[in-house]
Amino acid sequence: MREEEARKAGRYGQVLIPLEEARALLIEKTAPLPAEAVPLIDAQDRTIAESIRAETALPAFDRSALDGYALLSSDLAGATPAEPVYLVLQEEVPAGYQATQPITAGRTIKVMTGAPLPEGADAVIGHEWTAAGPESGIVAFRQPVTAGNGIAPSGEEYRQGELALPAGTVIGAPEMGLLAALGHDPVLVRRKPRIGLFATGDELWEGEGRPPQGKIRPTNVYALAALVREAGGEPVLLGTATDRREAVAAAVCAGLAAGVDMILSTGGVSAGDYDVVKDALHDMGAEMLFWKVALRPGAPAVAAVTEKRLLIGLSGNPAGAVILFLLLVAPVIARLSGRTWSLPRSTALLATPWEKRKGLRGFLWAKAEEREGRLWVSLLENQKCGGMRSFLESNCLVEVPAGAHAWPEGREMTVYWLPKRGLPAPN
Numbered sequence: 001m002r003e004e005e006a007r008k009a010g011r012y013g014q015v016l017i018p019l020e021e022a023r024a025l026l027i028e029k030t031a032p033l034p035a036e037a038v039p040l041i042d043a044q045d046r047t048i049a050e051s052i053r054a055e056t057a058l059p060a061f062d063r064s065a066l067d068g069y070a071l072l073s074s075d076l077a078g079a080t081p082a083e084p085v086y087l088v089l090q091e092e093v094p095a096g097y098q099a100t101q102p103i104t105a106g107r108t109i110k111v112m113t114g115a116p117l118p119e120g121a122d123a124v125i126g127h128e129w130t131a132a133g134p135e136s137g138i139v140a141f142r143q144p145v146t147a148g149n150g151i152a153p154s155g156e157e158y159r160q161g162e163l164a165l166p167a168g169t170v171i172g173a174p175e176m177g178l179l180a181a182l183g184h185d186p187v188l189v190r191r192k193p194r195i196g197l198f199a200t201g202d203e204l205w206e207g208e209g210r211p212p213q214g215k216i217r218p219t220n221v222y223a224l225a226a227l228v229r230e231a232g233g234e235p236v237l238l239g240t241a242t243d244r245r246e247a248v249a250a251a252v253c254a255g256l257a258a259g260v261d262m263i264l265s266t267g268g269v270s271a272g273d274y275d276v277v278k279d280a281l282h283d284m285g286a287e288m289l290f291w292k293v294a295l296r297p298g299a300p301a302v303a304a305v306t307e308k309r310l311l312i313g314l315s316g317n318p319a320g321a322v323i324l325f326l327l328l329v330a331p332v333i334a335r336l337s338g339r340t341w342s343l344p345r346s347t348a349l350l351a352t353p354w355e356k357r358k359g360l361r362g363f364l365w366a367k368a369e370e371r372e373g374r375l376w377v378s379l380l381e382n383q384k385c386g387g388m389r390s391f392l393e394s395n396c397l398v399e400v401p402a403g404a405h406a407w408p409e410g411r412e413m414t415v416y417w418l419p420k421r422g423l424p425a426p427n
């Protein structure tokens, strides 16, 4: 058996490669996709392709932060409730308009929030702090004001030329708003990686009604399609291949012909008689990178490159496919789209003691929740590799190092939040 492993290692690259090494190797084989201009409204969740600097200051002009009166602060130096200062109302400037003349001593201009500060004015006072004067066209001011009051100065958010959004930023709500403010519509983003997905296995069945005896539906493809989207890619379904090398090769060729940027399969990668994915890739002349990652679940993954595109065969066991996707594949999809990816982490206390006698390094499904201001994590009992239930019932993963471990209740653990399932990390 050792000989067999060694022979396979020669054919399929390294065997039992550490996760970090596998990830670095895949990242090294991947370059960000070219940039494309898209309308800003469609740019959500895309990655900005070039660093964006503020071409002009933001705001671009000094403006009023209040509905009130622009004036010279020196005019109000002696104002008191008993002896107000009276200023002559010169004109009224709503937001979007300009004062027609500068302000001079003894005069005021009524301004609305967002209106450009009239030339000569150095303060704005809110209208609720003023009163009508003895006759129309006169406003009474009952207290002094400091210079700068009520003014949002030009550049208060961004100075001209300041870096606003570095390349690699993922566009969310604040970025959409800022890009609009800076006039970046359309915006230059990385092309969205198109990720071909297919399942392998004679047992897989897609059709209406109940699957025939012994057949199952291709669960993984749908969960992986959702994860591809969450990692910033677009899934391209390539169907199901039977457990024959030619069928696997045909699915890979269909993906290459469809111009996908990477191909993912599930199933057929371990040591069974029908596990043909690695042989199919090898026979196609793909450059084999590794077979098997030193990690449970998901160990029997295979990776290769053909026609400059990565082919990654994940395990058929849903847990293995999902966990390896999150730890190994999502960072590569992120790299294609010019960003980085990692599961956000928090520290939590172990809610129930846990023991492991031996084995590979692993990641376990877990659920973290806040109790009395502390974050506690429970490892899911009865973790199953063969379905979606553990994934569904967890919100995080907990790493278990290789070898034996006995952890008491209350031990500090690092939890890795699952995308869109975790609490927002409280610490």
Ligand SMILES: Nc1nc2c(c(=O)[nH]1)N[C@H]1C(S)=C(S)[C@@H](COP(=O)(O)OP(=O)(O)OC[C@H]3O[C@@H](n4cnc5c(N)ncnc54)[C@H](O)[C@@H]3O)O[C@H]1N2
Pocket (backbone or CB within 6 Å): 199, 200, 201, 203, 204, 216, 217, 218, 219, 220, 221, 266, 267, 268, 269, 270, 271, 272, 275, 297, 298, 299, 300, 314, 315, 316, 317, 318, 320, 386
């Ligand atoms: N003798 C050994 N047997 C197994 C080993 C081993 O080291 N020695 N490793 C086990 C581990 S760990 C895993 S993980 C699986 C990996 O197997 P494969 O990746 O080759 O996947 P399959 O054998 O094709 O399928 C495994 C399992 O998953 C089901 N499956 C397959 N595709 C899908 C899909 N698209 N959606 C849902 N479920 C799917 C399939 O029916 C099997 O039940 O090998 C162990 N065996």
Ligand code: MOO
Pocket (backbone or CB within 6 Å): 295, 296, 297, 298, 299, 300, 315, 317, 319, 320, 321, 385
């Ligand atoms: O690697 Mo397998 O995915 O442990 O179940």
